[in-house]
Amino acid sequence: MKGIQDTSTNYFGAILKEADKYVVPKFQRDYSWDKDQWDDLWNDIESTLSEEEGEHYMGYLVLQKTGVIRNIIDGQQRFTTITLLILAAIKLVKALAEKGVEKEENEVRWKEMMNTYIGFKDTVTLDYDNKLVLNRNNDPYYKDYIVKLGELRIRNTKKTEKLMKSCFEFFESKLKKKGFEHGKDYAAYIQKVVSCLYFTEIIVSDELNAFKVFETLNARGVQLSSADLLKNYLFSLVDKESSHPERLNSLEEKWARLTSNNKSEHLPDFIRYYWNTSHKTIRKNYVFKTLRDEIKTQEQVFALLDDMLTYSDVYVALHDKNDEFWNEYDSGIRKQIGLLNLFGFKQPLSLLMVSCLKLDKDEFKKLLKLIINICVRYNVICDRNPNDQEGPFNNLSIYVSKYSRADYALLNSIIINDELFKEAFSRFSISYEKSANAKKIRYLLGAIENVKGNIRSVDPFSEEATIEHIMPRHYENWDIEDEVGQRTVDKLGNMCLLEPDKNRKISDAAYEEKKKVYQTSIYGTTKRIPEFFPSWGEDEVERRQENMAKTATSVWTVKY
Secondary structure (H helix, E strand, C coil): CCCEEEEEEEEHHHHHCCCCEEECCCCCCCCCCCHHHHHHHHHHHHHHHCCCCCCEEEEEEEEEEECCEEEEEECHHHHHHHHHHHHHHHHHHHHHHHCCCCHHHHHHHHHHHHHHHHEEECCCCCCEEECEECCCCCHHHHHHHHCCCCCCCCCCCCHHHHHHHHHHHHHHHHHHCCCCCCHHHHHHHHHHHHHHEEEEEEEECCHHHHHHHHHHHHHCCCCCCHHHHHHHHHHHHHHHHCCCHHHHHHHHHHHHHHHHHHCHHHHHHHHHHHHCCCCCCCCHHHHHHHHHHHCCCHHHHHHHHHHHHHHHHHHHHCCCCCCHHHHHCCCHHHHHHHHHHHCCCCCCHHHHHHHHHHCCHHHHHHHHHHHHHHHHHHHHHCCCCHHHHHHHHHHHHHHHHHHCCCCHHHHHHHCCCHHHHHHHHHCCECCCCCCCHHHHHHHHHHHHHHHHCCCCCCCCCCCCCEEEECCCCCCCCCCCCHHHHHHHCCEHHHEEEECHHHHHHHCCCCHHHHHHHHCCCCCHHHHCHHHHCCCCCHHHHHHHHHHHHHHHHHHCCCCC
């Protein structure tokens, strides 16, 4: 692989001897492993040690070589966790010495274990010069509390510090349960651990090659997000170019705000959608490579972060109809945002982000409604591949970014015409068994009720209107063949809106009983069912749905 200085397979114990220090760059993410990962590692170790000459592969360890120092580019979570396990064992040996159990031997033993695995004590400061140096958020707690093997601070600790403390205590508890009576048992156990855990060690000579290796490993399925890659790269640019430490602090604060806004797991998606607001659409695997090629100076880094922060506020708001961001809009906007998320329409997110910032409120609301209607036709009713929408939405996004106005003709290729839509709508089925579908059905029926019935606004997110299956889902009491029931019961034409108490009352009743209840409903489209359909079966369902399809073309209009 280009950019790699050396590759080898080594055991953790051997890796520790290769360099004086292993440093987690200060811009790397914090320690984040939790109990699930600690437990997995512990079980893997126990299972491996139970086998004769057992070995356990720990994956890639990417290191940047600088003299006798190795920067940990990838692998800090595993490296740190194994170190915490070793420290837990050392503390237990020290505790035996303090209790007078083989005092002299255990005193020598725990100090030698510290020298071998952790670091040497400075004779002046009496602090350990640690082999492992963590990032700026983790190292003070690691150095001042965990390595000193004393009481671990609880108050005013960050989440990441609490995780390190809990990890240390987790392994301490597990080791105690092994019932070792002698310090040599703990020492032998740790010796076996560092000799059975092995890594593919990748040594790179400079930062740029480190990021190239990052990208390649990511493409091969190693769990490293494009956001992690980008963060490391941006911070390295500022750290390398800047003689002003406050700039790195400023960048760290901006990145923290960005992560807080979007949550770490959603950040890679946001970065991609953000970039696609003003550039040709890129696939997920190319996000880091594309931005790395574009961003070369610290001025560009800060401009990028400031812009992303602005867009991230909109991105977050587009995922929550109740976000206070929408307070400046009229109430109708919240329903549209709710529908965007109810149906999971993701392809237009870049377009909506840039349009929200570049267009006036009325124009943005008009565009949002058009997009909802386009997607209902294309994605929901006609069941076309939504990925095919990405290109046209991206073209309009770039246009809005450049001109601060919309050219709706750029969406023509993904607009389903009335005839195709009407035909697909007349055949549309949707299963009620999936919980999210109840809201979708309520919305579709409610939108038609708004035009053809008595109720002008049916809230799809409220249960004031329930979904009534005219031919019940459990149609055993009806004189219907099973084959007919299976292809009919989930048709939209077999469903109507009904008040909850009335729905409970008729349940699986015969159609003659249901008609009497429908006639008392506040929903006009339901109230008129007995008038147009004296009996109910597959033919009636098809006729009713064809009538609904005619209305649907004017409900989900795509004229602009």
